[in-house]
Amino acid sequence: MKEPVSITSIASISALGTTPEEIWEQYLNDNHSIAEKQFDQTSALVAELPSSLKKEIKKLKGSDTKYKKLDDSVLYAIYVSREAVKEAGWNSNDDFGVNIGSSRGATRLFEKYHQEFLKNNKTATLASPTTTLGNIASWVAHDLQTKGPEISHSITCSTALHALLNGVAWIQAGLTDKFLVGGSEASLTDFTIAQMNAMKIYSKQKTSYPCRAFDLEKKKNTMVLGEGASSICLERGNSPKAIAKIEGIGYATEILEHNISISAEAECFQRSMKMALEGVDPKEVDAIVMHAPGTIQGDLSEYKAISSVFCNKIPFLTTNKWKLGHTFGASGLLSLELAIFMLQKQQTIAVPFAMKQHPPKKINKILVNAVGFGGNAVSVLLSK
Structure with missing residues (x-):
């Protein structure tokens, strides 16, 4: 940017x-x-x-x-x-x-x-x-x-x-x-x-x-x-009224193979996350608010994409759809709201039934993901 x-x-x-x-x-x-x-x-x-x-x-x-x-x-x-x-x-x-x-x-x-x-x-x-x-x-x-x-x-x-x-x-x-x-x-x-x-x-x-x-x-x-x-x-710019700053944006679209699915490795997410992280060391990302819609393929493919981009240093992962449902077109900003809360409160929100993770000691940067039918992914990097 x-x-x-x-x-x-x-x-x-x-x-x-x-x-x-x-x-x-x-x-x-x-x-x-x-x-x-x-x-x-x-x-x-x-x-x-x-x-x-x-x-x-x-x-x-x-x-x-x-x-x-x-x-x-x-x-x-x-x-x-x-x-x-x-x-x-x-x-x-x-x-x-x-x-x-x-x-x-x-x-x-x-x-x-x-x-x-x-x-x-x-x-x-x-x-x-x-x-x-x-x-x-x-x-x-x-x-x-x-x-x-x-x-x-x-x-x-x-x-x-x-x-x-x-x-x-x-x-x-x-x-x-x-x-x-x-x-x-x-x-x-x-x-x-x-x-x-x-x-x-x-x-x-x-x-x-x-x-x-x-x-x-x-x-x-x-x-x-x-x-x-x-x-x-x-x-x-850097407004004194800012509650968060957008440091990076990324987007990508996959070639359609099916009307509702993305690839097994979520290539669109891999590209959108890499674009959002341009000029940023992936190790600086403390958490990711995933799209994670609650489907078998959707959740797993996004996790595989994150694993590919972040290798052996995967940030703290969370999502809010288990709590408030999938709000379709509004969901990306509701995820971004959760990210802003975590930056402000310096506290992660875990998914109670998901795999156990160690929360970061400080939260300075959070990545927010969203994707829709047809693999049109967006990733936004937020900071304090």
Whole structure:
């Protein structure tokens, strides 16, 4: 990277809550937030937002007549973006850019409008504008009254970290000094659950830990869906307000051999991690927040990639999907939030059922990984 980029704030909503205090408290225990939920056509293990947060989202929806027709994925993004910008001390005069992505987008609304079409052979006037992917960043920019560029995209489960890449690129190109980036996912619907079940990767384990993310000995796939969103504020250089700094970014895409899998050695992760570590001794990395979705191949291939890059000096490894589920497009920034907490608190968070590791004495640098269907990997190196 030409120069460091500072993270001056982060805000999130997930099954763990929304305030830094309650989220960190949840990380300090060995409990998870996964429970069985009854849908219209089925039941499934999922990680929902707490009821208190759902009330906040409902309040947001009713606060403006224009917001009443928006999908939860948009409302989640608005909610966390307001919090992030407020914490960073930004205002509309800053004209910052906005890049908010989502893997699924307006899932619930799309399913609702499609059912209406099948039943009545017509649909509502707002069916198209409220289900286009671009309406996430557009509504966030409208809500915050910024006149900077607005970008929406979907790069499956690495969407949020790709938004971070875009923000860094705009800043380093000298086009802007500030960028708001994030990911939002409200995918707990019948059709989405059905899609995951069809791929035979969804957890059926009604055990103490339904999602066995980073359990390299598991014999069954154990992915569990969660919902949530996160936004972060990026600023050029070493800001005195920084809560963490981005020292390196890496990305890679594998040639597709299968629609949903990456190679056995996760070559995309090997390349993205090496790029993020350019000019940095791998021994300086104290921890890695893995993507680790809870699938047999996904977890093991990422571990093999880490072993290849770091050889016999593997950093402390962790993940949060066993706790808050896989939030698809939002997951990368929720992992980055965990990394920031560990840097701030100087404390690692272990996966209770995973292999035992020795925590580092000090935590100065953490690598965060994300990858989506098709092997589109991103790695981000953070420092204090």
